[in-house]
Amino acid sequence: MFPSFSYEMPTRVEFGRGVALRTGEEVGRIGGTRVLLISDEGVRRAGLLDRVTESLDHASVPWDLFLDVEPNPKDRNVHAAAAAVSKSGADCLVAVGGGSPIDCAKAVAIVAAAGGKVREYEGRFKTSVLPLPIIAVPTTAGTASELTFGSVITDTAAKFKFTVKSPLLAPKVALADPEMTATMPKNLTAFTGMDALTHAIEAYTCRAATPFSDAPAIVAMELIGKYLRRAWKDGSDMEAREGMLLGSLLAGVAFSHSDVAAVHCLAEALGALYDAPHGACNSIALPAVMEFSMDACVDRYARVAACLGLSFSTPREGAEKAVEEVKRMAIDLELPSLSVFGIKEEDFDEIAAKSEANSSNPDNPKILTKADYVGILKKLTSA
Incomplete structure (x- = not known):
């Protein structure tokens, strides 16, 4: 169907x-x-x-x-x-x-x-x-x-x-x-690039995905997987800059005709309360939310792994490799932990409540409760 x-x-x-x-x-x-x-x-x-x-x-x-x-x-x-x-x-x-x-x-x-x-x-x-x-x-x-x-x-x-x-x-x-x-500094290249990857992954794996959103999301993931590290390492690498801009555009087409999901719910709550950069919040939260959501969309996460150039024998192995690869990208791009934005533990309940109330939360492959968001916040700020 x-x-x-x-x-x-x-x-x-x-x-x-x-x-x-x-x-x-x-x-x-x-x-x-x-x-x-x-x-x-x-x-x-x-x-x-x-x-x-x-x-x-x-x-x-x-x-x-x-x-x-x-x-x-x-x-x-x-x-x-x-x-x-x-x-x-x-x-x-x-x-x-x-x-x-x-x-x-x-x-x-x-x-x-x-x-x-x-x-x-x-x-x-x-x-x-x-x-x-x-x-x-x-x-x-x-x-x-x-x-x-x-x-x-x-x-x-x-x-x-x-x-x-x-x-x-x-x-x-x-x-x-x-x-x-081409003038973007390394940290902005990392944050915006992972933001684009978040758009593509969430558009492809969320409950609102359609064939018209899947196609650009898949190509976007392939381009970003190939070029993000290169653009970060050498900002003057124009092939990498072209690949990243094209990947970003295609990811935008994808989520415009699908939706985003829990990563964005969390990032928007953090941005509103702390004025933290949206792309930075998305990029830091992506690996943890993927790990939480993986069991609900194993086949789709395996396709994410394939788009990122990974080989695997079973869908489960592919899904696990997708999560590990995104974690590895965060390390390679020297992303900080969420604690750099001064997130306070006493605000966790408010952040989690706003995240749960976000209209995109029901489209996450595995719908998060307020308690789930609190757990992710604890993990992200203790890293």
Whole structure:
């Protein structure tokens, strides 16, 4: 029996070295006349904005710049950027960066167009107002926010991460330029790369998986398994950077048409409470959650092992090797333990309760209780 599912891919992806230099041209193609460029200080300091602004200037597209995007973008960032849209008269957004600037831009796109507060659009928003069009230029190979439908924003008062989700929020164009990822330091390469691997593994093994999500997830795992260590070891290895960006994109297609699972439930709770980087939390939690979930999806975990280049004789052996390989990757990439973020034991119950309440928890191969999450937190902070 094959599951019922729907598939939609609104974003046009342009992949290849140098495509970021076509930003100005692409603004014209989607009908934009004035741009608000949304990014952050880290991207600016890395010199990555220059290629985009030079392209806008070359195409005679006027632009204004908004850089006040924090990691785990906050509701205050969205509201400030929406005010900047109104002040500038921009009719198009260009988001340059990792998941934070791009997620922020998606939320800005609807708030600037329809008004109100961003939390009002939590879930699948219902509005007759179309969001502003977005062109996304990723500078990391991890979140795939440049082609996904959701925007994850932190409610600063409630210390809670919520999602605004609709195909209407997907960027019109993703300019996926591997050269824009080449300046990532080793720790960011590790965190974002393992984040992409988490997307692929969870999309493939969760209960919401479909044939249309399986196919990109499988290729994503193959690419990430082949290239992540290489990209981490030598950031100038452009074949590895290309492979990782492509793997990240495919993992994004996969989880957009499936779901994520318990790793993300835990990471989102930690990010909301401690403002810990999402990719880092995912990468650190992945091996422990896989170990917990393995018995519920042995055959699928064995396929994960095969995608990662491992040989085995039985599905059980393959599943165990998949878990061990992800543990080994975490060690090889020098990932820290969760304790580096100052996680307090007295907060375990709150973190676990928020994780259990996450809408993706029921899609984990083995549904976790609050007590299960507490057990995983103890393991992760004692490592």
